[in-house]
Amino acid sequence: MIISIIAVLFTFGLVIFLHEFGHFIVCKLVGIRVDAFSFGFGKELLGFTRGDTHYSVRLIPLGGYVKPAGEDLEEETGGQEKPAEGPGASAVPAPDMYFAKPWYVRLGVVLAGPAMNYLLAFALFSGVILTVGEPTPSDEPVLDEITAGSPAEAAGLKNGDRILKVAGTEVASWDVMASAIRSSLGREITIVYRRGTAETAVKLVPRPAPGDAAQGAIGVARKVYYKSVPAFKGLAMGLHQCWYWTAFTVKTLSANITKRQKPDLAGPIGIVNIVSKAAHTGLADLIFLIGLISVAVGFFNLLPIPLLDGGWAVLFVFEGVFRRRITPVIMKYVNGAGIGLLMTILLFATYSDLMRIKTSHDAKKAAAAAQAVPAGGDK
Numbered sequence: 001m002i003i004s005i006i007a008v009l010f011t012f013g014l015v016i017f018l019h020e021f022g023h024f025i026v027c028k029l030v031g032i033r034v035d036a037f038s039f040g041f042g043k044e045l046l047g048f049t050r051g052d053t054h055y056s057v058r059l060i061p062l063g064g065y066v067k068p069a070g071e072d073l074e075e076e077t078g079g080q081e082k083p084a085e086g087p088g089a090s091a092v093p094a095p096d097m098y099f100a101k102p103w104y105v106r107l108g109v110v111l112a113g114p115a116m117n118y119l120l121a122f123a124l125f126s127g128v129i130l131t132v133g134e135p136t137p138s139d140e141p142v143l144d145e146i147t148a149g150s151p152a153e154a155a156g157l158k159n160g161d162r163i164l165k166v167a168g169t170e171v172a173s174w175d176v177m178a179s180a181i182r183s184s185l186g187r188e189i190t191i192v193y194r195r196g197t198a199e200t201a202v203k204l205v206p207r208p209a210p211g212d213a214a215q216g217a218i219g220v221a222r223k224v225y226y227k228s229v230p231a232f233k234g235l236a237m238g239l240h241q242c243w244y245w246t247a248f249t250v251k252t253l254s255a256n257i258t259k260r261q262k263p264d265l266a267g268p269i270g271i272v273n274i275v276s277k278a279a280h281t282g283l284a285d286l287i288f289l290i291g292l293i294s295v296a297v298g299f300f301n302l303l304p305i306p307l308l309d310g311g312w313a314v315l316f317v318f319e320g321v322f323r324r325r326i327t328p329v330i331m332k333y334v335n336g337a338g339i340g341l342l343m344t345i346l347l348f349a350t351y352s353d354l355m356r357i358k359t360s361h362d363a364k365k366a367a368a369a370a371q372a373v374p375a376g377g378d379k
Contacts, residue, residue, distance in 0.1 A: 007279030007286060008272050009061050013040070015117065015294045016063025019301070022116030024066040026109045033069035033096040040064060052096075068109070070097030103320040110309040110316070117298030118242055124291035126238025132284045133226030134237065141177040143220045149359035150219020155202040157193065157220065164199065165192040174222050181206050185216035210252060213259055245295045268346075269353035306338025 017039055027034050033052045038044075040058035047056035052069075094100060098109075129135075138144075141163040146153050163171055166180035167189040181189075184206050192201045206216025229237065266274065271293065278289040301309040315326055315334070 003279050004276035008275050011275050011286075011290050011293060013061045013063060014290065015120065015297050018116050018120050018294075019113040019297060020064045020066045022112035022114075023068075023109055026112040027066065027068050027098075030101065030105050030108065031096055032098050032101060032105075032109065033094075034066060035069050036065070036067040038064050038066075068098040070094075070099050099326075103316040107313055107316045107320075110312040111302075113309050114298040114301045117294045117301070121242050121291040121294040121298070122238050124238075124287050124294070125241040126235050128284050128288045128291070129229060129237050130231060130234035134229045134234075135224045135226055137174070138223040138225060139173045139175065140223065141171050141174050142223055144223040145221035147219030147221075149356045150217075151204040151207055152218040152220045153360060154362075155191070155204040155218075157191075157202065157218075158195070161193040161195050163191060163193050165190070167191075181218055182209065182215040185209075185214070191218075213255060241291070242295060245292060246299055249296070249299055266349060266353065269350060270356065273353075273357075305341055306334045307342060308338070311338060 020037075024034060024037050035052065036054045036056070038056045038058055040061045040063070042059035044056045044058050047054060049055070058064075098106065143152070143157060143159055143161045143163070146157060146159060163177050165171060166177055167184055169176070169180050171177040171180065185208065186205065188203055188205050190201050190203050192199060194200075204218060206218050209215045209217035275286070275289060275293075278286045302313075303310045304314045305311050311334070318324075319326055
């Protein structure tokens, strides 16, 4: 339990804090005054002021926040404003205020957060690859991981099981096994596997594969071995991981939209559960997972959703193209829509987490009941 708590706090703290640090450092570089920069949330435990910025460490170590001066449009003429001369003239915002800067400078500030997430992911991916080695999938049809709530878990398959037959076809390699499963979407198939010295047959129905609903999947992963790689190749592979997982996310979301499928989102409960499992699997797995989460946070913040960095980026580009300043009235409606949409996503993701937990629990109960029937059931 303690290891899980530490892993969760470290993961969210690192990913979110560095995201905010990206905003902070660019604000400093372009001359935007930063009123506050904090690690964590809640009650302040330690704090000091240097220059115009109050730095603090707070009670809940889940990320942090940065507050540029004049970030709220209604505060734009506050602080160090310079009064304009002449009848009917309005106040001129101080040059170190957020909205006093050109649109392209503010665009750089909002994009710096996701950029820092991708930089962190690149460093973590490359570090794991250079330290542990290049992952090389095994070609043996031996299961190494079972997805919670999957058809494989419901059928009682476990890590270490060796698949012998799929739908009557003998399998001598992982690729042959995977091909037989992919071509059996929606059809009940029989899988024969060996656990220890005993051979067992189970029936299950492959579900649509993530990212490709036209192919079947049962929720299993193969064993992976590692071999050392030279430094340049390791860095290149780390960069490729950032690209691969971003492209995979885009492809999956596109398929969900075009084929009107329900997206398989992980909310706070699901992410905490995944991080907890990775922490008990090994340090390399945990670090790689933090890289994946950092890519996910960076990508999510680039989406054109109000209140997210991507939503701000769209507004600033609009301002630059059409030469029209954003007004407090516009921001009121945009922020309201953003809050509603983000709350909807959060509720849906949390609901998905709870349903996965329920499905996994039901699958374990069904598997236990099926194993108990031969010993004490009807003959």
